[in-house]
Amino acid sequence: MQTDIPPAAAPPMLELSRVVKSFGAVVALRSGSLRMQSGSIHALIGENGAGKSTLVKIVAGLYRRDAGEFRLNGEEVDFTSTAQSKAAGIAVIYQEPTLFPDLSVTENVFMGRQPVGRFGRIDRKAMRREVESLFQRLGVRIDPDRPAEGLSIADQQVIEIAKAVSLDARVLIMDEPTAALSGVEVDRLFAIARSLRDEGRALLFISHRFDEVFDLCDTVTVMRDGSYIATTPIAETTADELVRQMVGRDVTDLFPKIEAEIGEPLLEVEGLSSAGVFHDISFTVRAGEIVGLAGLVGAGRSEVARAVFGVDGYDSGSVALEGRPVKKGDPARAMLQGIALVPEDRRKQGLVLESSVARNITLAIRNQLAKAGIITSGFENRAAKVWASRLEVKTNALSTVAATLSGGNQQKVVLGKWLATEPRVLIVDEPTRGIDVGTKAEVHRLLSELAGRGIGILMISSELPEVLGMADRVLVMREGRITAEIDRADATSENVMFAATHAQGAHS
Amino acid sequence: MTATIEKSDVTKRLRAVGAAREFGILIALLLVIIAATIANPNFLFSTDGWRDLLLTPSILVLLAVGQAIVIITRNVDLSVGSVLGLSAYLCGRLFIDLEGIPIIAVFVIVIIFGGLLGLVNGALVAFAKVPSLVITLGTLYAYRGINVLWTGGDRINASDLPRDFLALGTGQILFIPILTIIALVVLAVAGWLMKNTRGGREFYAIGSDPSAAELYGLRVTRRLLTAFVLSGALAGLGGVLYAARYGTISSQAGSGWELDAVGAAVIGGVAIFGGSGTVWGAAIGAVLLLTINRALPILGIPDFWQRAVVGALIIGAIVLDRVLAIRQKRKLLEAREEGE
Numbered sequence: 001m002q003t004d005i006p007p008a009a010a011p012p013m014l015e016l017s018r019v020v021k022s023f024g025a026v027v028a029l030r031s032g033s034l035r036m037q038s039g040s041i042h043a044l045i046g047e048n049g050a051g052k053s054t055l056v057k058i059v060a061g062l063y064r065r066d067a068g069e070f071r072l073n074g075e076e077v078d079f080t081s082t083a084q085s086k087a088a089g090i091a092v093i094y095q096e097p098t099l100f101p102d103l104s105v106t107e108n109v110f111m112g113r114q115p116v117g118r119f120g121r122i123d124r125k126a127m128r129r130e131v132e133s134l135f136q137r138l139g140v141r142i143d144p145d146r147p148a149e150g151l152s153i154a155d156q157q158v159i160e161i162a163k164a165v166s167l168d169a170r171v172l173i174m175d176e177p178t179a180a181l182s183g184v185e186v187d188r189l190f191a192i193a194r195s196l197r198d199e200g201r202a203l204l205f206i207s208h209r210f211d212e213v214f215d216l217c218d219t220v221t222v223m224r225d226g227s228y229i230a231t232t233p234i235a236e237t238t239a240d241e242l243v244r245q246m247v248g249r250d251v252t253d254l255f256p257k258i259e260a261e262i263g264e265p266l267l268e269v270e271g272l273s274s275a276g277v278f279h280d281i282s283f284t285v286r287a288g289e290i291v292g293l294a295g296l297v298g299a300g301r302s303e304v305a306r307a308v309f310g311v312d313g314y315d316s317g318s319v320a321l322e323g324r325p326v327k328k329g330d331p332a333r334a335m336l337q338g339i340a341l342v343p344e345d346r347r348k349q350g351l352v353l354e355s356s357v358a359r360n361i362t363l364a365i366r367n368q369l370a371k372a373g374i375i376t377s378g379f380e381n382r383a384a385k386v387w388a389s390r391l392e393v394k395t396n397a398l399s400t401v402a403a404t405l406s407g408g409n410q411q412k413v414v415l416g417k418w419l420a421t422e423p424r425v426l427i428v429d430e431p432t433r434g435i436d437v438g439t440k441a442e443v444h445r446l447l448s449e450l451a452g453r454g455i456g457i458l459m460i461s462s463e464l465p466e467v468l469g470m471a472d473r474v475l476v477m478r479e480g481r482i483t484a485e486i487d488r489a490d491a492t493s494e495n496v497m498f499a500a501t502h503a504q505g506a507h508s
Numbered sequence: 509m510t511a512t513i514e515k516s517d518v519t520k521r522l523r524a525v526g527a528a529r530e531f532g533i534l535i536a537l538l539l540v541i542i543a544a545t546i547a548n549p550n551f552l553f554s555t556d557g558w559r560d561l562l563l564t565p566s567i568l569v570l571l572a573v574g575q576a577i578v579i580i581t582r583n584v585d586l587s588v589g590s591v592l593g594l595s596a597y598l599c600g601r602l603f604i605d606l607e608g609i610p611i612i613a614v615f616v617i618v619i620i621f622g623g624l625l626g627l628v629n630g631a632l633v634a635f636a637k638v639p640s641l642v643i644t645l646g647t648l649y650a651y652r653g654i655n656v657l658w659t660g661g662d663r664i665n666a667s668d669l670p671r672d673f674l675a676l677g678t679g680q681i682l683f684i685p686i687l688t689i690i691a692l693v694v695l696a697v698a699g700w701l702m703k704n705t706r707g708g709r710e711f712y713a714i715g716s717d718p719s720a721a722e723l724y725g726l727r728v729t730r731r732l733l734t735a736f737v738l739s740g741a742l743a744g745l746g747g748v749l750y751a752a753r754y755g756t757i758s759s760q761a762g763s764g765w766e767l768d769a770v771g772a773a774v775i776g777g778v779a780i781f782g783g784s785g786t787v788w789g790a791a792i793g794a795v796l797l798l799t800i801n802r803a804l805p806i807l808g809i810p811d812f813w814q815r816a817v818v819g820a821l822i823i824g825a826i827v828l829d830r831v832l833a834i835r836q837k838r839k840l841l842e843a844r845e846e847g848e
Contacts, residue, residue, distance in 0.1 A: 062723070083725030098723045100716035102783035103709070111713050112706065112726050120705045150840025276841030 011074055013038045013202040014059070014090075014171050018228075019068030021054050026407065028054040030226035032068070036171065036202040041193060043213040043234070044206045046223035046246055047463070052206055055223070056175055060092040061085035072171075091169030093160045093177050101149035106131045108148050109163050134162045139188045150276075152479070161189065165196070172196060173204040178212060190216050208464075209497065210239045222246055247465070257470055258448045263287035264322075266456040267339070267425045269308060272317035277303045278480040281317070285425055285456040290447065292471025293460045295500045300480040301460045302344050305427045308458075309341040310334040321425060335364065338424035342414050342431060344460075350414035351402045358384035358398035361416045387416035391446065408439025415446065426450060429460040444470060464493050476500050529777040529832070530789045537796045544803035551806055559685060564802065565795040566687040567592075567753070570746045571765060572772035573698045574739035576790035579773050580702075581735045582715040582782030583633060583640035588743040588769050590651035591625045592762035595747025597655060600664035600757045603673065611673050615748055622744015623737045625651060630736030634729045640736075648766060652759075659759035666755025677752035687749050691791075694742065698787045711735060715782020771818065772797050775825045779833075797821070 014036040021029040029051045036042050046052050057063045058070065061079030070077055072088055079085045085092075099108045106127055107114075115126045131144045140158050148156065157177055164172055174193075178186045193203055193216060207213055213220060214234060222229040222245040229245050267285040272278065278300040285291045293301050306312045308319050310331040319326040327333045331341075343349035351360050358377070361384040362369055369379045384398050391412040395405060402413060411431065418426065431447065432440040447470065451457050461467050467474055474491045476484040476499035484499035541561070544551040551557050571588050578585045599618045602609055625647070632643045666674060679686045702708035710731050714721040721728050743762075751757055776793025778785030797818060804814045 060723075061725075081725065082723055083727065086725040094723070098717070098720035100713045100720055100783070102716040102779075103712060107709060107713075112710060112724055114706055114709065116706065120707075122704050122706065122709065147840070150837060275838060 012036060012071075013073060015069070015071045016055065016059070017069040017071075019055065019058060019070060020066045021058060021063055022066060027226055029058075029065075031228055032058075032223065032226070033228035033231075034204075034221055035231065036204060037219075038170070038202050039197055039200045040219060041197050041203040041205055041217045043217035043220040044204055044223065045208070045213060045220060045242060046229075047465070050223040050246070051226040052223055053175065054226075056092060056173055056204075056206070059085065059090060059171075059173060061090075086167070089168075089170035090173065091164035091167045091171070092173045092175070093157070093164055094175050099148040099151070099156055099159060102147060104145050105142055105148055105151075105159060106144040108159055109134070109166060113167075130166065131162070134166055138162055138165070138192060140185075158185070161192070165192065169201065171202045171204070173206075175206045176208065177205075178207060178209065186212070210242065213242075214239070257290075257444075258452050260288040260290075260448075260452040260454075260472075262289045262472065263454060266322055267308070267458070268320045268323075269304075270318045270320075272304065272307060272314050272319065274303070274307060274312070274314040276480075278307075278477075281482055283475055283482065283485070285458050287424075287454045287456055288451050289472045290451050290457045290459055290470055292467035292474040293458060293477065294462075294464070294467045294474055294496050295477035297462060299477040299500065301477050302429050304477070305341060305429055305458070305460060308334075309339055309427060311341070335421060335423075338422070340364075340418035340421055340423035340426050342411075342418055342426070342428040344429040344433075346407075346410050346414050350417075351410060353401070353403040355402060356399045357388065357393065357395055357402055357405070357413055360402050360413050361387050361420060364417050364421045383420065384416075387420055388413075391416050391419075392442065406439070408435040408443070411435055411439070411443060412446075415443070419450070423455065425456045425458065427458045427460070430462060431459065432461075432463070432466060464496060467491075467496065468493065529829075530786065530792060533776055533789060533792045533796060537792060537799060540796065540800055540803050544799075544806045547808070548806050551803065558683070559680070560802065561799065562688040563685045563753070565798040566685065566691040567746045567749050568765065568768055568772060568794040568798055569691040569791045570694055570742045570749070571769035572776070572790040572794035573695055573787045574742035575766075575769040576773045576776070576778045576785060576787045577698070577702065577711060578640070578735050578739045579770070579778050579780060580711050580715045580782055580785060581732060582718060583732065583735065584644065584770060584780075585626070585629060585640065585736060585739045586644040586766045586770070587625070587629055587647040587651055588739060588746075589762045589765035589767075590648050590655065591622050591740050591743035592747045592750060592765060593760065594625065594651050594655045594658075595622045595744040596750045596757045596761045597659055597664065597747075597759070599748045599751040600669065603670055604664065604668050611670070611676070614673075615745070618748045619741050619744045622747065623741035626736040626738070626740015626743070627733065629740065630733040633736065634732040652763070655761075656759045663756060663758040664751075669751065669755060673752055674755055677749070677755070687753060690745075690749065694745070695787060695791050698738075702787055707731065707734065712783055715779075715784075717783075768794070768797060771822050774822055777825070777829065779829060780826065793825075 012035045014034070016032055016034040019029060019032040032051055032055045034044065034055065044052050054063065058065050061082045061084050064078065064080060077088065079088070100111065103111070109131055110127050114122045115130070117123045128144060135142065135144070138158060138161065142151070142155055142158065148159070151159070161177065177189060193205070197203055205213070205217055217234055219231060220234050220237060220242065221231040222242060224246060263286055265284045265286050269284070270282050272281040281304050283291065293304070295301050303312065307314045310327065310329050310333065313329045321337050321339060324337065326337055326339065347353060352363065358380045362380045365383065366375055369375050369383055381398050388395070388398060393409050393412045393416065395409060402410060405413065428447065432443050435443065447457055447459065459467070459470060468491055471491070472488050474486045474496055475482050476486070476496055478500050484495070486495060541552060545553070552561065571592065574588060575585060595618050598621055599614055602614050602617060629640070629644050629647055632638060633640045676686050681689060702711065710721070710726050713724070713726060714728055714731055718728065747762070750761060772794035773785070773790040774780060774793070775796060776785065776789030776791065778790050800817060800821070801814060804817060809817070
């Protein structure tokens with residue numbers, strides 16, 4: 001897939017051409033191309049894992065490209081640090097805000113470039129004045145003297161935007177800036193974005209919301225599986241066309257959902273609350289059912305999963321498995337009762353990377369395997385073999401170190417570890433993040449089979465197609481609350497996304 | 509939409525708590541002094557008592573200031589005791605081997621020497637990306653080893669040092685020991701720099717969230733090097749003052765002081781995970797730590813318990829900070845939910 005952007009009349013402000021970036025064996029960016037013009041708002045869209053974030057990080061100077069061209073105002077550049085990118089006039093607003101929690105809002109906006117007077121003394125009054133006029137321009141009311149700690153994602157995002165605006169950047173990149181903003185805040189942001197465009201700056205807007213893309217942007221570039229697909233003026237394309245370019249394959253093939261018989265309630269969560277993290281979370285997972293837990297990053301989904309499994313405590317509410325209460329804050333007990341949690345970050349939380357496949361698979365059942373307190377490699381290998389072959393883990397030997405496996409195979413090992421405990425309820429957090437398409441389908445088939453055997457599955461996923469394709473029922477969380485419960489038949493990208501991004505009731 | 513944005517109630521309350529942290533330590537210090545003075549009025553109201561009260565903590569204050577800067581960047585410098593020892597010995601050797609060397613030159617040379625030892629720490633931490641706890645634990649032993657190798661069984665006595673130099677260690681200006689004045693000047697300058705300059709604020713930023721600091725494009729490597737060089741240079745200055753004050757320098761000078769310096773910073777409210785606290789707090793912590801050590805025997809507390817009291821103080825300070833931090837987080841979150 002080596003498509004190139006058709007040549008344009010005006011010289012571009014920023015141009016990336018066939019940029020490649022890989023991390024070890026994983027190719028994050030196969031052939032990334034992007035051309036941004038001054039006085040334009042450019043949309044960059046693509047599924048999760050399409051390589052958008054990698055592309056942005058190369059522009060930001062966080063990653064160095066392995067190959068390809070990167071020009072700024074016609075000059076070849078090669079940033080080795082974020083400071084260089086910043087100095088060249090590029091500001092990036094990341095999806096996950098990066099503020100200093102201990103420092104005040106004002107200091108966060110000006111860190112590293114505070115106005116200084118004599119003896120290098122920071123001019124706090126000038127800083128304060130500037131932040132006030134900035135906030136006024138953005139129309140926000142955040143106390144500039146409060147620490148950044150405890151700010152909502154929306155407010156943190158606003159501070160990031162204020163930072164970029166105050167930087168007077170020529171190229172402004174926004175990685176899903178509207179994800180956690182309310183309607184009013186989005187309008188305000190768009191007004192600012194347009195005025196920045198009219199000043200002759202180049203803006204890049206990454207978003208999953210088509211209505212916003214069509215509303216705000218003039219050009220759109222689509223990426224898929226780490227490659228550039230197409231750049232089109234927004235007036236010459238349609239949402240359907242963009243979806244086709246983004247997906248590029250038939251969605252139904254990817255999610256082989258087997259209809260399972262849904263039985264008795266297994267996991268019952270009642271009124272679970274943890275101050276500042278999540279509130280009044282109630283839901284049920286039945287035997288044979290896959291419940292999707294959708295929402296944006298930071299909505300509190302993983303935190304709920306951790307609380308249910310007992311890794312974290314909670315303030316009030318209850319968890320029960322097959323009618324028996326699950327003790328708070330005791331993962332070992334939860335495991336014995338039949339709950340398993342496949343965590344979000346498999347490399348950090350799911351695997352002992354330095355250990356063998358066999359040892360990783362048998363880690364959760366090591367007590368049952370031991371005879372008189374002693375586990376031999378023989379026991380491990382025998383037990384691990386069963387699961388490795390059932391899950392089709394592709395490895396030469398069970399003694400292979402887990403770190404050397406591909407992402408997909410690592411995920412299978414983690415799944416195998418938990419399936420070995422014969423759980424009644426399986427909680428999977430982002431089960432296919434960073435996994436290639438083929439293995440993804442295998443993981444999906446596996447989850448579907450498990451449900452077919454009567455296991456209840458709670459699946460946290462940020463990938464809408466995955467949730468829509470796999471789940472019997474979709475719960476949507478936003479800022480720590482469940483905002484919607486939608487049946488498989490009624491669930492669409494639109495209503496799930498709406499529930500994930502808009503406050504229900506009071507605001508809408 | 510008004511022109512100014514009002515300070516929210518939460519911010520006001522938090523400000524009060526932050527200031528109260530150092531104020532609390534100050535109160536504790538005053539209580540200790542008052543208690544000891546009641547038990548024995550000479551603790552405060554005698555020439556020696558007054559002098560000891562100010563003089564004893566002066567050198568540790570320097571180390572605590574350096575330590576606070578390093579801890580604020582989410583690192584730690586365990587080598588300061590060894591740097592102080594090596595610097596003190598170098599100071600003595602300079603006077604012996606280069607007879608007639610100006611005192612000011614010795615100060616400059618030894619401070620630079622301390623800074624270089626700090627640079628070694630900083631470089632290993634910043635470039636080799638090894639946790640500072642491990643690096644400085646290594647240099648703690650390495651620097652002490654060099655010291656032992658160099659000194660041997662030898663030691664420098666007061667009679668080897670110039671009288672003018674020794675006078676610095678005991679001299680006073682207007683009832684205030686010269687050493688204390690030096691410590692106060694260093695403290696005031698460091699406090700001002702940490703609060704009012706970009707470099708100072710960047711130390712806090714780096715400690716608050718190292719990866720965010722990278723994303724901001726802050727010069728993290730340079731700042732880390734600076735922090736360790738400052739800590740080393742202050743330990744070097746401490747070494748000179750140690751020589752001036754005690755006159756006797758063996759290969760074990762300053763041994764164990766690194767823990768007092770860390771303890772002082774922690775007691776003074778410098779968060780061990782970086783990002784918050786002040787050098788002022790650390791300095792007050794240093795004074796409290798050593799004053800308690802001197803006050804407890806006067807209060808009739810057995811030797812055995814004295815160390816335990818210091819330990820309890822450190823643990824208490826850490827627990828207090830944790831509790832305050834958790835409460836602050838809750839308050840901020842509650843305020844946010846009320847606001848919605």
